[in-house]
Amino acid sequence: MFKKVLEYTGEYRKTTYAAVVAMLIGIVMNVMPFLFIYQIIKPLLMRETLTAGYVLWRIAAIAVCVLLYAVFYVWGLSLSHRSAYNTLKNLRISLQGKLEAQPLGAIQEKGVGSIKKMFIDDIETIELLLAHALPEGIANLAVPAIVYVGMFLVDWKLALLALCSLPLGLLAMMTMYKIGIDKMGSYYAAAQKMNNTIVEYINGMEVVKVFNRDGESYHRFEGDVKSYRDFTLAWYKASWPWMALYNSILPTASLFVLPIGAYLVLQGYSVLPDFVLVLCMSLGIGAPLLRAMSFIGTLPQINYKIETLEQMLSTPPLQQSHKPFEGKDHSVQFDSVRFAYKDAEVLHNISLTVPEGSLTALVGKSGSGKSTLAKLLVHFYDVTHGAIKIGGQDTRDMSLETLNNQISYVAQEQFLFNISLLENIRLGRLNATDEEVMQAAEKAQCGEFLARLENGIYTMAGDGGKQLSGGERQRISLARAILKNAPIVVLDEATAFMDPENEEKMNEAIAEVICGKTVIVIAHRLHSIVNADQICVLNSGSVAATGTHGELLDGCLEYQKLWQAAEGSARWKVSTEKGDENE
Template identity: 30%
Template sequence: MIRMLLRVLGNEYAGPVRRTVALMTVTAIVEGLSYALLVPVLRALFGSRPADAWPWLAAFAAAVAVFGVLRYRSDVSGFRVGTTLLRGMYRRLGDHLARLPIGWYDSGRVGQVSVTASSGVLEAMGVIAHLLSPFISACVTPLTIVGVMVAFNWQLGLAALAAAPIVAAVQVWTGRSVAATDAQRHERGHQATGRVIEYLQAQPVLRAGGRTTERFGLLDDSLRELQRASRRTTLSALPGVVGSTLVVQAMFTAILVLGAYLALGGNIGVAEVLAILVLAARCADPLLALTDIGGKIRGARGELSRLDAVLRTEPLPEPSRPRRPRSHDLALEAVSFRHGDRTVIDDLSLSIPEGQRLAVVGPSGAGKSTLLQLLARFYDVDAGTVSVGGVDVRAMSSEELMARIAFVFQDVYLFDGTIEENVRLGRPDADHAEVRAAAAAARLDEVIERLPGGWDTNVGEGGALLSGGERQRVSIARALLKDAPIVLLDEVTSALDPVNEQAVHAGIERLMAGRTVVMVAHRMRTVQRADRVVFVDGGRIVEQGGHEELLRHGGRYAAFWDIAAAPVASA
């Protein structure tokens, strides 16, 4: 457990963790040794001179005081180290997630990472603060007491010691039997969480279909599976709980019988038997608690395993000697890219001179958006090269590449903050005038004027308090403020009303001026503003050329244009 914890956190935290573990171990040993002083105390009290117990009582009080101080210091150390580890874990996880390929974040992983990064990290890092001390105490204190018992009477000590391997075997067997069912329970819990979210998001559809009073079958099935998995986990842990209880009770009974036998034979005094029985009773409590603590530690170990799996995911490699391009032209040379078993881009070559606008059109699933993602190095290609200014994007640092590219996507995500905070993400160090100028160019100022809070209006999580067109204007203002030489646009006006579409088009025109632009578009108004058009299908370029040239050619693009223009003409 500790080795996995240190592997997840990194070697820089090894020292504080080991010191805390050592302090907790010493505390547990002192606790066990303090109980050893009960033997001479009881021997004196039941002997001919009870007053002789006073020095031993003083020694016992001193030992308890030392134990109290050590326990306080070890608990404080555990909390401090746990807090430090928590902060370090969040930092390391955040840094690592920021370096992973964007393609790694599919819908399933986003849910898993969100759970792991919240409750999972807290549970895993809580081991040091809350579980390690009682776990060490439950293991070390009984062993120390058994050592004391061996020193006072080897027969009774060995009888107690015989229970140790049995208790350990029960714990190992319980851990193995629970591990499989615990993993299933976690998986069912993750699925149930997804179904609950799906049920909440599907409310408009369910109500439109008149199913507001019906149960959502998929959610019910998922919750039943979670219930069954939780029951299996509880039942699989039950034999371990019962087994540990039986072993501890059998140990205490054996010591009691053996102590009575030795006392009746005159081999040991009644006071010593009573004292050893007290010690045996002190062994029983932590041993019985070991099963519960072990279950919590196994749960934390599972979270650590999931964290470890995320941190072991290889990020995109960074060059040891990054290069800087001297121009802003783009090129793809014999590029191929596979997503799972599917070839999305197949031996594609394309060049975009600096300052030109390229429109990418084609049917859904043709690889248009993937083309933009490869240019921005959201993924690394499987074959070929993607370059900016003649420099392979893999030879550039991520910071250098991102500084040269501005994105405007169809699905705009805004952070839960004010409009100004979201615009400033484009360039946090921009001054007041630059932010206002970017907003005016994107026609965001029209939105701000009619909002009661103006620039300080909170946009809500994901920008939920703004309309789609308003979110798009914030995104364009952000891109304008960034002032990057390369602009990538992905279906930015496909779902806007006419008023917002006109405003967004005006902002896009400002954004594209004098920059290298690659735009994925279905709206023909957008395509006509391009210097060159490529028609992509099946991950390959089927046709390319100017808009008028491709229309005269009468190929795939012309047919696509006729279909797109038909609704406009009929209207």
């Protein structure tokens, strides 16, 4: 486990080792006063004459040891913390790099709460290992080991007595750890569930309030919080008695030395000076031994968290290469594509060609696989079988950066960062000038609502872009796509927030995005795609038919049903009068 963590220390590994050495010297200095105390006591026991100078030198030596302990221990802590926080930096950067290579869908499945816990809480606890448990634990453990060796050199019988409390204390400690490890999985599962529930509760607050679901939502929130509390208290309740036991027994090395050692002296098996020396030495090992053992309690937890991190890091990354784009054109081919979500296949042998410069619409009922197919094209996931090609080149045979340069993906919900709208649009092409960004905003029909804002395009978007309406956020995302100017455009429900007043403006914005491009559109509004070059009808993850609007109306029953539903919704109206048609 130490080896795994130390991989991330980089150039600060030597700093960690230096911290161990500094703390070891400091703890030795903390034990040395007991030897000087023995040197003062021994002449008294042997009825030898003590001079003031002899005693003062020992007292001065004790003072120096105390000072050196403080200096070396603080220096060791400084070195260990410097190494620890640089290691955390390296670990987070490494994890971020690994995450970028993972399927985006797999990342979304983990949930915001669990990823936040992993990036912040779990990684932060590793600081305890590097800054304290590793250097302090090793140093505090090394000193008792050295002292015990010294005891055996003085009197092996008394040394064995000093060791007697050790197995009893370790037995209590191991019992406590076994109980803790048995409950650890349930404890961390409850913590992760609580984190996800809290994040969901906060994000869904608006829906909860609007639909008066406060009681139900709070009940779930309260239940998960109480579950975490109950697991934590049950864990501690089972561990506390054993914790108290080993804290009482483990540091008392003199527990058997004092009574039995005194008997051995009286019987002549040991001599009084050796007895006093071992007794003084036993008093010096209690504190470092207990401190060393206290860090062992963190090791099972840290090990569990490192394993969790490793599981995330070991998720197979997306298949890609470092090749540039080598396709002959910007046509798109889905070649016998199959895709399974977890264990359930949701796309079955999809074959479809989108010619360069054409507009292809994907239609079908909800859950038919339209959005999944689009996400596979932009490489959110790897296909289970088959291939997706651009101009004949497999999307897995190019880097993600290269693929992203070929495609503008505009989803139903586009995230806006809490930076200015100008900088949000500039994400489409980071080297774009302010003038180019503003031109893209105008082409995306953003001018009207930008004029209403006090700071115009320099207005902050707010958290998640909440300063704007859904349709306004959509037009900002279209401006990004216009600025990016990729040869392939995927519009995944991009008109979801279109309203009658802004329909013409949204259509003009979309026309700017798709002009001269290879376009794949996913839309529920069939009226908006009747002029598409081809329409692909999906049904339960399979291609039901492909053709133009007219061809599908004549020969595809599934499309006829979709069209009839679209026609019905177009005639639908709200009325307060009973008996009205299309009510």
